[in-house]
Amino acid sequence: MDAEQGSASEPQFAVTVDDRGDVAVVQMSGELDVYTAPALRETLTEQISGSANRVVVDLTGLSFMDSTGLGVLLGTRKAAVAVSKSLAVVSVEGPVMRLISITGLEHVLQVFATVDEAVKPD
């Protein structure tokens, strides 16, 4: 499922899902903020309630993420825990990773450097 959101003044934000059966890899590009977060939230909610047991969220395509994005990740983590599914995040050094580390979220989110590493079961 593809979701695109953006306006004349904001760059495009796009989310794609790579369904690999037991693992769903959600990838995105653009800026994740208060305007585009709903699209991501919708996609992640769908995947958590879908057939995959592990959802991998690849943030490497993002050029920007603020606390709204964090809120979406945390909300997804909570939903995953509630249905005994696992959530993993892919992120590399950069502003997005900095946000994750400043908030201490690397302590509660599984963060990997690549999608390949992230899709392996716990």
Next chain:
Amino acid sequence: MNGLPPVTSGAVGSYLGVPLVVRDQPVGALCVFDAEPREWSDEDVTLLEQLAGPVVAELQLAALAAEYEDERLLWQLAVDAAEVGAFDWNLDTGELRWDDRLLGLFGLNRETFGGTIDSFNEAVHPDDLDRVTEALTHAIETCGVYAAEYRVVWPDGGIRWVAARGRALAGPGGVASRLLGAAFDTTAVQDGEARVARVLESMPTAFFQLDRQWRFTYVNTEAHRLLGGIGREIVGGVIWELFPDAVGSDFEIHYRRAADSGRPVEFEAYYPPPLDAWYEIRAWPTPDGLSVYFFDITDRRRAQLAVTSATERTGLLSGITDALTGMLDIEDAVEHLAQAVVGRWGDWSIVTLVGTPLPSKSTQSFAGGGGDPGRVWRRGLADVAGWHIDPAARAMVERYLQVRIPSLSDRSFLARALRENRPVVVGEQAAEAIAGVLEPGEARELCLLLAPTSAVVVPLRGRGRTVGLLTVFRGAGRPRFSTEDIADLVDAAARAGLALDNSRLYAEQRDLAEGLQRSLMTAPPQADHVQVAVRYEPAAEAAQVGGDWYDSFLQPDGATSVVIGDVVGHDTVAAAAMGQVRGLLRGIAVTTGAGPSEVLRRVDEAMQTLQVETTATVVVARLEQTEEDQVAGTTRLRWSNAGHPPPLVAVSPQAAVTPQTATGSPPAVERAQVEVTALWPAQSELLLGLEPSFPRTESVVTLTRGSTLLLYTDGLVERRGQSVDDGVAKLKGVLADLLADGLGVEEMCDEVLARMLPERPEDDVAIVAVRLHPGDRPRPAEAGPENVSRNVAGA
């Protein structure tokens, strides 16, 4: 002659020839010859010459006879082909002779034909007989030409058309004695024409013909039906006299153009009453004049106009919605609405809002109704916008807006529309009617001056409540409001009502969010040696407001605590959650007197227990002074950070002062070098609201008098395209500059915001700045009065 065979063969011995001459032209020769040669005598020649004359005559006669015969044959063929019959009427004897063909034309034969003019008269169709007899008589009397076309009734009753031509010949007395002529059958032609005429007659399309003098020569049934409205005979009349409104109109222009150019024209035109209809017309010139056929297209035209009008109306209505939806500012929206309805729907308008807290032109004049129950309906009503199609009258409408509402009686149309929640129409004499519901005074005067003839008051409905009213007035010269007009205004009012409701909700929500935030921000306590300054700057977009907070309080042991926090998320939900967390934190801190990390841990647990469904980044910092610290002039800063950007600390600048010079000029102060440190943790600790069991630590740093501490939220340092680290580095630089300039802490806060924030901040910003002053000196004046509660140690 010598070469001719009779000569060479010897058959001719002697020859005598004389020329045959006709009109001086030799045409041949008359000759005699003998086999034996002989002498020709003079008498022989003379005799031959005399014989030549009659021979010529005979030849001529023969030639003429032959010619005659040829012509006669030709003529006979022609007559046969045309099937022309001939007659010969002896006027003296009365005998009428017909040839076989003519008999055939009349369906008679030699036996049945009587041979006199009576037989002819009997055969001619009774309706045509007079006409034919007159033609015959005329020809006889004038010895002239006879021509007639008439119907013939056969013995078996069949009817044929016959065309006859003839000539009367005078006798010796100069009077006509004979009438000769020919006749032929024209039934086919006549039938054909009759058929065409029948078609024209029964055609559903109107058709008429005009002659060169613009006179109607033929008008078919349908044309009679469509044009009969003039109530006069059409055929024979001149078009310009019968239809005077056509003169100078498109009708005349096109007809004359067709007639002059010889080319057909096609056009649509309207003819006023008594016809009052639209027509589509085709006219083409004929040798005899002009032929025209036309359709009545009034219905089609009206339908087209209705569609155009409907499209226009829909366009105007949706234009109102589009414009109003784009206007979040209510003042703009109501101005636009007032103007949008003027023109098409009315001459002037007034927009009234209900229960508006927004500043409007007439709230000053509105008395509020006091305790008079009869006037309760007008409480909160305000005329906020108005417009007039005539610029000269706009000032009057403006004034009317200011004085109208207080002067309205309870019987007013406005009150009725509000009460009944449906449109109220004042169909006619509106000025008098409205003046009748206004108390005597300026409003009534203005109403009579503005002189509306009709008016409509329509409620503006938002979601489940009336937002206001729209009044549209029409002046003299405009027809009353039609059902369609009122329907349009109700539609426009519905759209406008929703749009205005949205604008209001938006404004309210933004105000609410900011109000909520601000209400939670209390003035910081001011302990003796510490000056605390706080700032809160909401995001530019209403959607982004909410979530950031600052706090500062004294714990029971007298230590000043400062807190900076940021709930993840925005809007009013975040603001409410923030309020809970803030309250929990200060409550726990003040009750337990615990250190920063312990406070955070307990808050985290309480959030879980109380099911506060939110996460928040927080820094709790406590300024502690033991007795040793007091003596040393130092203060210890103890803090714990749950996922928040690092606090900044600036050590007191040491200004280098150069000694006075001998000339006594004031000492020069070198601009101090200020060192600003960002208190990054060795290891980030988790934000609150996820895992209360997460181990938390706290750190301590010693600050000297005059040092500055700055706590802030990420809105100050987070920007698209750069990381938080970049923002923090910039902030460090700004702080260093400001402190080097020796700014007091309040001024410093303002400057920090001014230099760090963009024109339209995307996120809220909260900052807490703390300046440590020397404890053993009196509190500096710029720090303001001390503000500490009674049960805090040291108070």
